[in-house]
Amino acid sequence: MNTTGLVGVPDFVCSEFAGKQSEYCLLIPIINEGGRIAAELARAKAAQISNMVDIIICDGGSTDGSTEKEKLIEYGVNTLLVKTGPGKQGAQLRMGFYFALERGYQGVLTIDGNNKDSIEDVPRFIEKLKQGYDLVQGSRFVKGGAAINTPLSRTLAVKLLHAPVISLTAGQRFTDTTNAYRAYSRCYLTHPELQPLRDVFSGYELLAYLSVRATQLGLRACEVPVTRAYPSEGKVPTKISPLKGNVALLKVLFKNAVGAYHPSNSQKG
Template sequence: MILYERQEGVPQFRCEAYQEKKTKYCVLIPVINEGERILRELKRAVHYRVSYAADIILCDGGSTDGSTCADVLRNLGVNSLLVKQDSGKQGAQLRMGIWWALRRGYEGIITIDGNNKDSIEDIPRFIECLEDGYDFVQGSRFLKGGHAINTPPLRLLSVRLLHAPIISLTAGRWFTDTTNAYRAYSRKYLEHDQVQPLRDIFITYELLAYLSVRAVQLGMKVCEIPVTRRYPKEGKTPTKISFVRGNWELMKILFLNLFGQYNP
């Protein structure tokens, strides 16, 4: 285990590397107390041999539910576990993962939620796009070949009528599924001097909104590909965004992004 001290733009975190770097690309999965959801997702990754295409890295925000037990993760093909020891939420977890992945020498990064909603078996499609020279690849359940299954009606309306139009206006290019964290970034994009994702202003969902638009603004190569996002038929919707406060904060982020407040 290695402890990395806090530095500018990167929170303090510890790393448990179960394997050496094995592939050209990695998958960053931010998690916090996802319980059986992340375990089911990793079991699907084993079934589809995802770890043969990309190293799987968990970016843990400090889980206490036992779902990140080292023996379990090793058996499920996880390459490394990063555990944040600092403040911040999803944005801090992603900054931790991005810094570590670039330092380890990966040529591109795929991100996916850890709540078992997304088609992790589609990882090779993202890699194909990175290999073809794309710098930002957005997964979309709304493209032909994609699937939006059991999407809560209010969530569907907010994506289609608010989030996607505002992100698309900011980027100057139409995107269909902008709340979807299932996407890929090239090393070239993340290291561009006019991007600079490793900044402490990215605490919650700011980094996802910002990286959705910055590639287009800089004239980089972008695309969308079809994926599946499946919500459970019954029970609580797996999300970390609260209905009132969370959505208000998200709207504020969208408008700050629209007016360039996150640009370096």
């Protein structure tokens, strides 16, 4: 599949290793995650996650061999999507959301591919979707969650800035708003006043927007406990640069707070 010409969906190439097996899918956006995505998928296989959701890799154009099809099939991956069009994380997610909605999934989960998150907690998200929630946010800061080796700067940024602004914008308290470990109902993703498939969502804009729009639309949102563990030593696995990346995140945060990404206000897509 190549989506040339579809507005709001980046061009991509699709390799389906199996058909639709579940009512839910798990999107994992990656780019050159190397051994980290391999370790995450190995954990998923051990926890039999592929029996609960269809695992879909949303690759941004990896060149490190981490998306070799034989390896992915061995780990139980259902589909590999490789983005060939422009954009970063937001574009990878749009690619995944488009594919998931076209396939008819009733719920879509997302998780980072750097092996920091407890992929074993997928059942918690599915349970909440089945209970009728439209946005399920994973949180290491609620009872039952765990924040392991989180850099102090990250903890302070989330608790003192990001979470309060998102919570105020959403009209509901959230505690771990930078965490991409989430679930969305089909009802939410297809709501006419959401419209996630727009080119304005290139980088981190889409995650911020999805954090607040559900409750603004009168849909149900909740948090579930998860574990997020950073390495005890070595480089922190992240795609956000210390200065430029964080400045960009702040801009997105406050544009989101004033409704800049609402369909009626966005001039793109």
